[in-house]
Amino acid sequence: MQAAAEKKVLLKVDHLKQYFPVKTDSLFKPKAYVKAVDDISFHLYEGETLSIVGESGCGKSTTGRAILRLDEPTGGKVFFSGQNILDLNKKEMRKLRGDLQVIFQDPFASLNPRQTIKQILNEAMAIQNVVEKPNRMSRMLELLGYVGLPAEALDRYPHEFSGGQRQRIGIARALAVNPKLIICDEAVSALDVSIQAQILNLLKKLQHQFQLTFLFISHDLSVVRHISDRVMVMYLGKVVEIADKKALFDSPLHPYTQALLSSIPVPNPTLKRERIMLKGDVPSPINPPSGCRFHTRCPFATEKCKAEEPALREMGEKHFVSCHYAEKFR
Amino acid sequence: MMMMFIIRRLMQTIPVVVGVTFVVFFIMQLVPGDPAVLLAGEGASKETIQAIREQLGLNRPLFVQYFDYLMNVFRGDFGVSLKNSQPVLDEILVRLPITMELAFFSIIFTIILGMTAGIISAIKPYSLTDSTVMIIALLGISLPSFWFGLMMMYFFSVKLQILPVAGWDSILHIILPALTLGAGGAAIVARMTRSSMLEVIRQDYIRTARAKGLRERVIIYKHALRNALIPVITVVGLQFGALLGGTVLVESIFAINGLGRMIVDAIRMRDLPMVQGGVLVASLVFVIVNLFVDVLYRFFNKRIELN
Structure with a gap:
């Protein structure tokens, strides 16, 4: 681990908001919005892996897409290498896209079924023009080597590969443009556990080899524990807790994080553990609860939680929590 | 591979086409109106109508008529128009x-x-x-x-x-x-x-x-x-x-x-x-x-x- 002072911030997300309008029943009702991501701020250091965890619908994938401007954010700023990328025009943005890449969850859906692997890799290089034309063939073979696929793969179509192999192709495609940051949106969730481990180890190896920075979006805490340096927990479009992996897994301070962690299965049937069961469902993000968004399900909620929205407070070294009573849970 | 596929698909079309001839032939039998009567014109005698029927083979059993027709079609003979005795195929080709x-x-x-x-x-x-x-x-x-x-x-x-x-x-x-x-x-x-x-x-x-x-x-x-x-x-x-x-x-x-x-x-x-x-x-x-x-x-x- 590098010393804190040496770390350089690669990506800084500042008060990011992503609202989606929803259809209302009546013409006269005011327009309603799903506040998928509601005013969140965080940053990513160069070369680290920050994981975003949370239940379905908490806004973790939306955050990833908003950073990439695949959906145009409603508000906020996204600084990449010091530059607010939301200010860039289309042309500048296209140029920058070489630095920001993405790997999606479903390896069956993320590759165009009508392109061979060669075309897929070649297109990526051609757009960003990272490799001169005569060198592209050797570069493609090199990329396949990095992700552990044979050279024969080039002339085949995505459907001829297994899930794990396709995800390797997705990774090779992302690497083709020499990115700095790769957003892995549930990159291993669709794979078998044994394949998950292979892909995670591959990602780690490549991160080391090419000094990549990962924003790793996942709902699977065991995966997150394996790959992350730091972890950010989201609930209903808000950041609930951010900390180093060890701090977060060893001493979670937010009741929601504690509940999440208590749900990880432990491979020891004799071990007795306290399972925190949450009541009810996640409330609708159209009309999120007032105050602390978690208060409707929090076993410790008080009147203050209903009225006042907690700020993200630093409780330990680089350990931020948004709970009024974080001190109590230490 | 592709050739085999095309040949196989072509073979499959044969029963379809035969089925079409079968359906059309028998549906036409259900339609009211006798071609012989129409051909003979208004006020023709029963003998004339009967003669036309025999001439056209319309008095034979339906299945005999059908198989006769089918065999002719395989030989490329679509028969002649009842109206003007011209070969059907010539008209179709126009x-x-x-x-x-x-x-x-x-x-x-x-x-x-x-x-x-x-x-x-x-x-x-x-x-x-x-x-x-x-x-x-x-x-x-x-x-x-x-x-x-x-x-x-x-x-x-x-x-x-x-x-x-x-x-x-x-x-x-x-x-x-x-x-x-x-x-x-x-x-x-x-x-x-x-x-x-x-x-x-x-x-x-x-x-x-x-x-x-x-x-x-x-x-x-x-x-x-x-x-x-x-x-x-x-x-x-x-x-x-x-x-x-x-x-x-x-x-x-x-x-x-x-x-x-x-x-x-x-x-x-x-x-x-x-x-x-x-x-x-x-x-x-x-x-x-x-x-x-x-x-x-x-x-x-x-x-x-x-x-």
């Missing part, structure tokens, strides 16, 4: 090119207009443009061609006088019938293209393409449209069948001497060999087009195995 020409222009119109409208709608879904295009498409599906054809004729030929009313002499004569015949198909293709495009645009590989920094135009045409085309091709193929059926109406409205009109006239005259020959050729065309669509489909969709 009429078929006209109908094919009409169908060809209609399908071109269906594809171009339908796909363009579908793409325009899909690029900005739920926008005003999208709604307008889709409402027009709904009208296109709903309006019956006999009414639509007459309205077009009234507007373009009678009021504006820019296109000929009827007939089949020049390229100008083709426009109105082709529009009339293709309108319903174009509307269906437009809706299909739109929904198929919207489906594809949601896919992660489109997001990936955007994330790579590809231009929106290239994303739409190269990545989205090519994948969205697969179901559209099937629909276009099926539309061709509807189109052949539609020629019957459109050729009658615009007084075009094509195969469709020939069949209608023959039905009216109970000219059995003519009806059978016409329907048989029309269904052959349909079967061949479907085969062609299947081949095209496999060409476009690399995932479909050739078996």
Whole structure:
């Protein structure tokens, strides 16, 4: 681990908001919005892996897409290498896209079924023009080597590969443009556990080899524990807790994080553990609860939680929590 | 591989075509009216009618007549018209090119207009443009061609006088019938293209393409449209069948001497060999087009195995 002072911030997300309008029943009702991501701020250091965890619908994938401007954010700023990328025009943005890449969850859906692997890799290089034309063939073979696929793969179509192999192709495609940051949106969730481990180890190896920075979006805490340096927990479009992996897994301070962690299965049937069961469902993000968004399900909620929205407070070294009573849970 | 597939598909068409002859032959028997009576004319004696029946072999058992006919068809003999004793095949060979020409222009119109409208709608879904295009498409599906054809004729030929009313002499004569015949198909293709495009645009590989920094135009045409085309091709193929059926109406409205009109006239005259020959050729065309669509489909969709 590098010393804190040496770390350089690669990506800084500042008060990011992503609202989606929803259809209302009546013409006269005011327009309603799903506040998928509601005013969140965080940053990513160069070369680290920050994981975003949370239940379905908490806004973790939306955050990833908003950073990439695949959906145009409603508000906020996204600084990449010091530059607010939301200010860039289309042309500048296209140029920058070489630095920001993405790997999606479903390896069956993320590759165009009508392109061979060669075309897929070649297109990526051609757009960003990272490799001169005569060198592209050797570069493609090199990329396949990095992700552990044979050279024969080039002339085949995505459907001829297994899930794990396709995800390797997705990774090779992302690497083709020499990115700095790769957003892995549930990159291993669709794979078998044994394949998950292979892909995670591959990602780690490549991160080391090419000094990549990962924003790793996942709902699977065991995966997150394996790959992350730091972890950010989201609930209903808000950041609930951010900390180093060890701090977060060893001493979670937010009741929601504690509940999440208590749900990880432990491979020891004799071990007795306290399972925190949450009541009810996640409330609708159209009309999120007032105050602390978690208060409707929090076993410790008080009147203050209903009225006042907690700020993200630093409780330990680089350990931020948004709970009024974080001190109590230490 | 592809050759084997085509041969196998061709073999499969034989029972289909034989089935068509069977159905048409027996349906024609159910239609009231005796060809011999019609041929003999009003007030003919029973003996005359009986003589005509014997001459045409209509007094033999139905199944004998049918198998006789079937054997002749395999030899390429479609029989002679009951009306004017001309070989049916000669008449069909004159009429078929006209109908094919009409169908060809209609399908071109269906594809171009339908796909363009579908793409325009899909690029900005739920926008005003999208709604307008889709409402027009709904009208296109709903309006019956006999009414639509007459309205077009009234507007373009009678009021504006820019296109000929009827007939089949020049390229100008083709426009109105082709529009009339293709309108319903174009509307269906437009809706299909739109929904198929919207489906594809949601896919992660489109997001990936955007994330790579590809231009929106290239994303739409190269990545989205090519994948969205697969179901559209099937629909276009099926539309061709509807189109052949539609020629019957459109050729009658615009007084075009094509195969469709020939069949209608023959039905009216109970000219059995003519009806059978016409329907048989029309269904052959349909079967061949479907085969062609299947081949095209496999060409476009690399995932479909050739078996």
